[in-house]
Amino acid sequence: MDLYPDVAAAGGLGAAMAAVAERRRCDIGPVASAAVPVRIGTDRGVVSVGLAAEERLFLIGIHTPGFTWALGSTDDLGRAVEAVAAWRAGVPLVDFEGAFEFMELDEFAPALEAGNPAPLQWSRLLSSDFHADQRSLLNRIHEDDRLRLLFPTITHGVVRLRVDAMDGGSRQFLVRELPGMRYEVMTVGAETDWLEVSAADLIAHLRGLQGEEQE
Known part of the structure; x- marks a missing residue:
């Protein structure tokens, strides 16, 4: 865990995310501290957060069955937690994309948000x-x-x-x-x-x- 001393110190990725969310007053919902990748359910699919092996990167994916809304990565755990909280809160896609430049939306995402893909x-x-x-x-x-x-x-x-x-x-x-x-x-x-x-x-x-x- 040399790339992730903060995660190791917290006792795991889930615990680290929960601690950051509390400090930043972000609501990311319940987190299983032992599971990697961490998976958090939302009204717009499941957000997964994993760890890259070769460099410090928090790997983020947002999925519903048969469709991936967005993928991205950042070396900043705080920003990753904020992205999870924003998605869970239902932030509109245009605002989400503008706030989290490291996340790339699928081209179908806006059409799906509008309900007409x-x-x-x-x-x-x-x-x-x-x-x-x-x-x-x-x-x-x-x-x-x-x-x-x-x-x-x-x-x-x-x-x-x-x-x-x-x-x-x-x-x-x-x-x-x-x-x-x-x-x-x-x-x-x-x-x-x-x-x-x-x-x-x-x-x-x-x-x-x-x-x-x-x-």
């Missing part, structure tokens, strides 16, 4: 050369004003449409393109196999699945 994701996929083979299908789905509200991802050439961008367990629909302007659709988790759908029926079929989710 789908437009940014559609824009990324539609402009990506990597997904050029799926562009026709993506355009077809995106042209529908209801279906573009779904959050799209692509895995192994299959388009996945998720009802809730932040909930990996929310209802999801898979769409893959077949030769001859045909498609196959499947609802994730349903006791059904792939269903072949014609190009003419694709949008209506997906809208029907979306409507089932909304009922």
Whole structure:
């Protein structure tokens, strides 16, 4: 612990953070003194604080299932504690980023804070050369004003449409393109196999699945 004499003197990272928080009058919530990295729950995910091995750095990550809000590091434990407290207090992202220059927000974070990440994701996929083979299908789905509200991802050439961008367990629909302007659709988790759908029926079929989710 040569790089972290303050942490060693306090008896661990959690205890050191708690002591700094008390001195600086920061509310970081309950901290388990023995665990490294330290993990602190907030209304916007879990904040983790760990220790770098090669140099004095407190490594900070802010995560929710399937998404990382921000990553950063600082050699100042006090600043790390202040960042944890600010995030836990719900400081708006623009203010958080301005106050803690060592934290880098994910580009989706502002859209998620606003509650509408789908437009940014559609824009990324539609402009990506990597997904050029799926562009026709993506355009077809995106042209529908209801279906573009779904959050799209692509895995192994299959388009996945998720009802809730932040909930990996929310209802999801898979769409893959077949030769001859045909498609196959499947609802994730349903006791059904792939269903072949014609190009003419694709949008209506997906809208029907979306409507089932909304009922």
